[in-house]
Amino acid sequence: MSSKAAHKIGIVWFRQDLRLSDNPALKAAIAECEQVVPVFIDDPTDGTISSIGEASRAWLHHALASLAQSLEEHDNELLIRQGDPLTELEALLADTAATAVYWNRAYDPATKTRDSAIKSVLSESVQVISCNGLLLVEPWHLAKGDGSPYRVFTPFWRRLLAMLSEQDLKPLAAPRKGTLERRAKVTAKLAIADLGLLPERDWGESMMSYWAPGEKAAAKQLSRFLKQQVTDYDEQRDIPSVEGTSRLSPSLHTGEISARQVMFAIQSTGADITEKGTGIEAYAREIGWREFATHLIYHFPDTVSEPLDSRFSRFPWAPDNKTTRDKLQRWQRGMTGVPIVDAGMRELYATGWMHNRVRMVVASYLVKNLLIPWQRGEAWFRHTLVDADVASNVMGWQWAAGSGADAAPFFRIFNPVLQGEKFDKAGEYVRHWVPELDSVPNRFIHKPWELPKSDQPADYPSPLVDLKASREEALAAFSTIKLPQQQ
Ligand SMILES: Cc1cc2nc3c(=O)[nH]c(=O)nc-3n(C[C@H](O)[C@H](O)[C@H](O)COP(=O)(O)OP(=O)(O)OC[C@H]3O[C@@H](n4cnc5c(N)ncnc54)[C@H](O)[C@@H]3O)c2cc1C
Structure with missing residues (x-):
């Protein structure tokens, strides 16, 4: 790392590193520059962190507010921009007379492609330093x-x-007081609220009440x-x-x-x-x-949308028609009639998060019992999870589908009733998220359809598909692609 140059101004482009401590890009900028200009650029169209779903954008709003507050405590200010990042960075370089741009790398294909394009353009006129902060x-x-x-x-x-x-x-370590003060004047700037990250509906507010970003x-x-x-x-x-x-x-x-x-x-x-x-x-x-x-x-950047195990590109998924779309919607709304699945899907919508065990169960149910392509589930999770992360989400879904690295073999199909009985024995989790089942005895809490008809809660749906029959269908579908794996 070179030593601090007099009057050098450096832009720190914050992305998936909304913190002051253990931030290598920020640390490098402070070490090398006399003044640091921190910026966050929202570009909802570029397929990177900004184009995440609604829940993550709500989280992002609060995370940015917290970062802005921390920077203020250091007599600096987080600049907020919206638009094409290259255009915004070029404008900011001109505006502040900065001669260097620092950021921490991200590794998903959309960000990688965007960043290398930006780096090659900016490197012609200024210094560009990328670091590992992730x-x-x-x-x-x-x-x-x-x-x-x-x-x-x-x-x-x-x-x-x-x-x-x-x-x-x-x-x-976090920057010491007095090392981040900025005097460079910037004309065009937005408030975090101008980015419109918070959903207009009440949903964002109630969801965020579970969290402290x-x-x-x-x-x-x-x-x-x-x-x-x-x-x-x-x-x-x-x-x-x-x-x-x-x-x-x-x-x-x-x-x-x-x-x-x-x-x-x-x-x-x-x-x-x-x-x-x-x-x-x-x-x-x-x-x-x-x-x-x-x-x-x-x-394996193609795995964002394609199966890692190429046999699965021939998998006979359910056709994309109204019946399938209705099933997908019932899964999204937690109305499949399978209590542990519905509890998970409702937890997700209410809090923006779902327990890992239940993520595996709801994912297996979607791809194996409903034969709906994993990409549909991945997209819904991306929209509703506060932790939606391309890499972890894709890996989780491909694992559940049997098409990813280290995947569960396709023929090992989770039985959601047994999963519920094993991990939610007394049905506490199900009762919390599916209050219609509150009075169902423990013995039936994960299979209320086995209760005598008259004892079944009237306001809870009967199962969308028969678990045994849909399992057989899944195995039959899998047998059509069961050839040796091509790597
Ligand atoms: C279908 C499916 C989709 C998923 N989508 C996401 C996603 O979009 N974003 C995401 O962060 N995680 C995802 N996961 C992984 C996991 O469910 C969550 O990371 C975990 O539930 C987060 O809760 P926690 O922070 O309390 O985890 P903890 O159990 O406390 O684990 C600590 C940290 O380890 C990491 N981690 C834990 N489990 C996994 C895992 N299986 N894969 C990758 N990282 C993991 C997370 O960063 C987590 O915060 C997914 C899992 C499945 C099965």
Whole structure:
């Protein structure tokens, strides 16, 4: 890193790194420039972080407000722009007389393509510095012995752990007071509210009442989780009625906390993160899954919309007609008649989040019992999740469909009744989100259709499809593509 140049002004382009601490791009700008101009550019059309769904945009609004507040405390100001990022950056460079642009990289195909185009144009006139603020290890530094990318998690994780054991994970400190002050004047600027990130309906407000976005809140949440919950994480993380997971996914997605900060905090507990069967090992491994998802999307960019296992491009999905669309809509609204599926879908719509175990169950139900292409489910999740993340969402959906890396074999079809009986024994989760089933006895809570007709709740739908028959149909559909996998 070169030393601070007198009068040098640098733009820091914030994207999926809405934090001041452990922010390599910001750190580099502060080290090299006399003044730093922080900016967020919203471009709802470019397929990157800004074109995420409504729930994530609501989250983004609050995350930006929190970042703006932190910058204000440093006598700086987060500039807000909307439009084509290259045009906006060029205007800002001219406006501020800045001679450098800094950002932290993202690895999804849309962002990668956009960023390299911007970098090649801007590099002709100013300095462009991109850094790694999103991952523990860059995807190009992690490869199998033969140089090809990993497609299976366990060896990937082993290699990542080995690399981490040789690295200093200590996160970068937040800027010191007085190091971020800005005097460069900027004429055109918007308020965060001008971006229209909040949904017009009440939905956004009630959904966000479950959350506390922002860098400080994320740090607090992590510290509380590691003090109070992580020990039991291995046992509790599959129980959807219990708050047994960290709920940091939206903050990790928007970068209000970094993977490095989480991993360093995990290490700092002093526990052995390789000791199987412990909460800390299981939790660190989940951070590994996030890393793996990004690794996959970087190396296999087509999987954003295409199956990684090419056999699935011939899969006989249900035709795109009114019947299928009606089924999709009933799934989206939590009205399939399968309690654990409906509870999950309603939790998603109410809170912008769904428990991981239930994500797997609702995804399996959509692709296997309803034979609806995984891309439809991925799109709905992208629209409604506050943590919607291209890499993790695509990996989760391809896993459920059986077409992704490390995927569950297609013939292993989740039985949502058994899943409910195993992970929500007393039906607490279902009763919370599907109050129509409140008075159903525990024995029937996951299969109310087995109650005598007169005892079935009148306001709850009967099952959209028969679970046994639809399972057979799924297996028959799968048998049509069951040829050796082409890689
Ligand atoms: C169909 C499907 C879609 C999904 N879509 C997303 C998505 O859009 N965004 C997203 O962040 N996660 C997604 N996941 C993964 C997982 O469900 C969430 O990360 C997790 O539920 C978030 O809750 P948490 O923060 O309490 O997780 P914790 O259990 O506390 O885990 C800690 C962190 O590890 C990461 N993580 C955990 N599980 C996974 C996983 N399976 N894959 C990748 N990263 C993981 C997350 O960043 C999470 O915050 C999806 C899973 C499935 C099955």
